[in-house]
Amino acid sequence: MKNGTYEVHLNLNVRGLPVSATLGINEESNRLIAAGKQVYKLGLGQSPFPVPxxxxxxxxxxxxxxxxxxxxxxxxxxxxxxxxxxxxxxxxxxxxxxxxxxxxxxxxxxxxxxxxxxxxxxxxxxxxxxxxxxxxxxxxxxxxxxxxxxxxxxxxxxxxxxxxxxxxxxxxxxxxxxxxxxxxxxxxxxxxxxxxxxxxxxxxxxxxxxxxxxxxxxxxxxxxxxxxxxxxxxxxxxxxxxxxxxxxxxxxxxxxxxxxxxxxxxxxxxxxxxxxxxxxxxxxxxxxGDKIERYLHNSRRVLKALSDWIWTTMTRAGVTVARPDGAFYMLPDFEPLREQLEAKGIADGETFCRRLLQETGVAILPGSSFGRPKKELTARLAFVDFDGARALAAAEQYSAEQPLDEEFLKIYCEKVLTAINKLCDWLK
Known part of the structure; x- marks a missing residue:
């Protein structure tokens, strides 16, 4: 006790350690949504699909x-x-x-x-x-x-x-x-x-x-x-x-x-x-078993179709993106657009993500949260803001080998497509 208050003694290894970046962006997104803002939640990597x-x-x-x-x-x-x-x-x-x-x-x-x-x-x-x-x-x-x-x-x-x-x-x-x-x-x-x-x-x-x-x-x-x-x-x-x-x-x-x-x-x-x-x-x-395998097969189909569409759209916008092989993430690099971004006062990933959220409602995380240099213009997006249960049920209606097309994505993954289009328009 000191001056009527309790002194705080923290382990030096914990002092100053921030909350996990993925949890932090999710909490910030939820605060904005509660305040009446439209937010596209591409920050927290939570599976969009229901438990089998x-x-x-x-x-x-x-x-x-x-x-x-x-x-x-x-x-x-x-x-x-x-x-x-x-x-x-x-x-x-x-x-x-x-x-x-x-x-x-x-x-x-x-x-x-x-x-x-x-x-x-x-x-x-x-x-x-x-x-x-x-x-x-x-x-x-x-x-x-x-x-x-x-x-x-x-x-x-x-x-x-x-x-x-x-x-x-x-x-x-x-x-x-x-x-x-x-x-x-x-x-x-x-x-x-x-x-x-x-x-x-x-x-x-x-x-x-x-x-x-x-x-x-x-x-x-x-x-x-x-x-x-x-x-x-x-x-x-x-x-x-x-x-x-x-x-x-x-x-x-x-x-x-x-x-x-x-x-x-x-x-x-x-x-x-x-x-x-x-x-x-x-x-x-x-x-x-068969039911679990069918669940996984359709999950992969939806994620691959969405990943391919995002990769194509962002590449056309001049962004460098390594093409994913799985999961629901990608790490676009906006370095080719640095000149026009610096004209907007954006010179690093953290500023990029903060301004993007403020001006478009699209929530993603800077590459610096994942160990990349702070000056880098990389960012992670998690393409998970859609109703996974609805998408899986719809995928069941397609033959097992039939790819899911853009029309499918427009109906069942509309928020993700809107978010990527907003991001690409904002880059212009």
Missing amino acids: GPVVQELQNNAHQKDYLPVRGLPALCDAVAHYYRRTQDLPISQENVLIGPGSKELMFILQLVYYGDLVIPTPSWVSYAPQAHIVGRHVYWLETDEKNNWLLTPEELENLCQADPSKPRVVILNYPNNPTGCSYSPEQLQALAQVARKYKVILLSDEIYGELNFKGCHQSIARYYPEGTIIASGLSKWAGAGGWRLGTFAFPAELKWLMEAMAVVASETFTATSAPIQYAAVRAFRG
Whole structure:
């Protein structure tokens, strides 16, 4: 107590740390909407699609589940996750090497807490990787990527970092399809990265939470090529539309079981166990089946059609955009239009996004929120502001191989199309 008020003592690693950029833009958008403004919410990357019906039914069936579950997760769910990776990636993941948490975000935080090593992140990357390391007090090393290479990490960049101090313990995060670019790695690129990781005994955290949203349905895990050193992160939030359910999964190789056990100890003293009804419902999601596959197929069709339309429209407007391979993001670069933007008093991404929101109601995030330089004119847009349930129901009426055309998008994704047209008109 000092002068009648309580003194505030914050951990130095937390002091001055801002709220997550994606959550912040969502809150700002909601404030503007509450004030009567028209806002196009392309800031928060929340899946527009509903949770698959069979999974919702399982949640209803298990609403009565009230007991604490094992800290590592419901055995049936761990088994379903392990079987999922055996079925989809031909990986020898066992039930004993799966860890369940209240969102993959929490599991990533605990990993950094228990593993004493540097965090290596390609830039651009998801907004929470680096702040989590900052909270824990870990060193963060950003690895530069190039727009000409679709913002993907190259084996040469990883080699250059590792050879400077070959024995240093490191966790390297790969995320693909990537947030914020939507771009993914080819099998050949994954093999080349795996060779470098194995050479330096790097632990790879492969964040594959968007894997099932690869537009062609052909996602490959880097764990196929470096199984002994790769942890695969996933969950329900993106491919199953269940962001608010907060369920994440980590799948470990047997060689890293010691790391999983250390994480489980921390989990036992923090979140204790993940929600029981959610875990029972998640078993149905990871077991898959015809209804889940049809849901995923139509989700991919809608997202691919929308991505293609946005990419074409923005490219015609003079914007440089790496073409996405999956998910619901892209990272346009407005650098070719710098001269005309500077004439409007816009010289960096943050100013660009602030003015865009003020003058058009289109909410997107600057590239600096994802590790890019502040002076850069990159920004991430999440093309999710549409009624996903309605779009999926309409896609069901098209034959399985029939592409969804612009007329479909005008009817079922109208707000996203309007937002992109407003943005392009504003650029003129």
